[in-house]
Amino acid sequence: MKPIYILCVRQLKRYVRSPARIIGSLGQPLLFLIALGFGLRAMFARAGGGDYINFLSPGIVSMAILFNAVFSGIEIIWDRQFGFLKETLVAPVSRLQIVLGRMLGGAIVAFAQGLIMFAICLIAGFRIHTSLYLTFAIVFMFLIALLFAGIGTVFGSVLQDMQGFPLIINFIIMPIFFFSNALFSPNGLPRVLALLLRLNPLSYGVDGLRGACSTVFAYGLKMDLAVGVLLTGILLALGSYFFSKIQL
Amino acid sequence: MADMIAVQDLVKNYGDFCAVNHVTFTVPEGKIFGFLGPNGAGKTTTIKMLTTVLDPTSGSIRVNGHDPTREQKAVRKSFGIVFQDPSLDDELTAQENMELHGVLYGVPRAERHKRIDTLVDFVGLGERKKDLVKTYSGGMKRRLEVARALLHTPRILFLDEPTIGLDPQTRNHIWGYIQQLSKEEGVTVFFTTHYMDEADRVAGEAAVIDHGKIVAQGTPSELKERTKCTNLEDAFIALTGHAIREEEGSAVDRMRMMGRAWRGGGRR
Numbered sequence: 001m002k003p004i005y006i007l008c009v010r011q012l013k014r015y016v017r018s019p020a021r022i023i024g025s026l027g028q029p030l031l032f033l034i035a036l037g038f039g040l041r042a043m044f045a046r047a048g049g050g051d052y053i054n055f056l057s058p059g060i061v062s063m064a065i066l067f068n069a070v071f072s073g074i075e076i077i078w079d080r081q082f083g084f085l086k087e088t089l090v091a092p093v094s095r096l097q098i099v100l101g102r103m104l105g106g107a108i109v110a111f112a113q114g115l116i117m118f119a120i121c122l123i124a125g126f127r128i129h130t131s132l133y134l135t136f137a138i139v140f141m142f143l144i145a146l147l148f149a150g151i152g153t154v155f156g157s158v159l160q161d162m163q164g165f166p167l168i169i170n171f172i173i174m175p176i177f178f179f180s181n182a183l184f185s186p187n188g189l190p191r192v193l194a195l196l197l198r199l200n201p202l203s204y205g206v207d208g209l210r211g212a213c214s215t216v217f218a219y220g221l222k223m224d225l226a227v228g229v230l231l232t233g234i235l236l237a238l239g240s241y242f243f244s245k246i247q248l
Numbered sequence: 249m250a251d252m253i254a255v256q257d258l259v260k261n262y263g264d265f266c267a268v269n270h271v272t273f274t275v276p277e278g279k280i281f282g283f284l285g286p287n288g289a290g291k292t293t294t295i296k297m298l299t300t301v302l303d304p305t306s307g308s309i310r311v312n313g314h315d316p317t318r319e320q321k322a323v324r325k326s327f328g329i330v331f332q333d334p335s336l337d338d339e340l341t342a343q344e345n346m347e348l349h350g351v352l353y354g355v356p357r358a359e360r361h362k363r364i365d366t367l368v369d370f371v372g373l374g375e376r377k378k379d380l381v382k383t384y385s386g387g388m389k390r391r392l393e394v395a396r397a398l399l400h401t402p403r404i405l406f407l408d409e410p411t412i413g414l415d416p417q418t419r420n421h422i423w424g425y426i427q428q429l430s431k432e433e434g435v436t437v438f439f440t441t442h443y444m445d446e447a448d449r450v451a452g453e454a455a456v457i458d459h460g461k462i463v464a465q466g467t468p469s470e471l472k473e474r475t476k477c478t479n480l481e482d483a484f485i486a487l488t489g490h491a492i493r494e495e496e497g498s499a500v501d502r503m504r505m506m507g508r509a510w511r512g513g514g515r516r
Binding site: 002003006007010013014017018082083084086087088089090091092093094247248 | 296299300301302303320321322324325327329331333334335336337338339340344347348349351352353354380
């Protein structure tokens, strides 16, 4: 257990020591919140959708978590470049412990960024429904963080250098974000888009988080939880598998 | 004396390219063994296979009596390593780097703290141990890596070009300590270097590898005798020829260059 703990602490230390990173990675979700949130607010209300900031905020929080979690996995490439990866790979601990420490550390960092974004959304006018469901907000935020830390770890383990990085951002992470229910409601969509949303793991996390804050779930709490836990388990296993295959 | 490292018929192929070609050698316990060869000769590839991070194509390896492809944990516990490239976490302090290493290697807390203090002092970084490693010079980083490799009292020390880019003072200091360690505690040392004077001075025995094959093996004086040269550098040239070697850049090398261009040398 100790190796998992110390590797996790390592990532938290690196996070806390890098204010530029903390602030920098809030930039994009903040833009979306302000431009879309305030820009479309009046139209959304006129169409009978209610307050768009309330609808959008869980999506924006998820976005912050999504990107930070994936980056934490891709950090394996940086560690490969700067050599620290070797130090962990020759240590007499199982690869599973190393990768679990990394994924857990990355997930906590992403979760922390999600919390900061959550606070910013509250300032921007996000009104939450105080109920027992609210405890699930933390659960879903952490599930999203773990799930995408797993996906990031798969990419970080498979890629040899940063050349493939834009490919992953533009063809995997961006589509995951846009083809989810983060920005719009899953109801009344063209059939293909609705299907994409249903197949997207992020949708269940966003729906869970949105439901936890508003008590209204599109897919249902049980469904969101079941899919979230199952996929997180699968992706942590995949991340561990690919990481264990790394050779120098 | 038992062999600390025994390599038999070791082969590593990358596609059609044979990086290590039927290499056989042994290193007795307590010896300082120099593994010499031009760029791209197969030195680092061999070290990677000895240290469990790369699987051989064929052949057998024993490190401290264990097989690196199957008994990885036992092998990893037996050695400490200073890699050719830096391997510290720049965003942590020296002490945190050491602490992390100690925990990964299961060094008990009290012993860990004591050894960290002793080793950090020894390599002359006692005053700076609470500073982030990114503020260190190249030589300081190297010294810290040597200290770190020794933290878990390994039986074998692998040094892949440990003194590259260091001034003579630091080189002398480091080798002095390693020789002392070998004499007093019987630690086996396996090193590569391009500085032949260094190899001549410290190696009890040396093997010369070229194009993946071992072309000569023996004590430095035997190598000089065989080639009728007065110094090891001439002997080395006599054995491996004058041609300058092309070494293909690895993916990591290319990325380092890109990273530098991208971020102007900064870490993030």
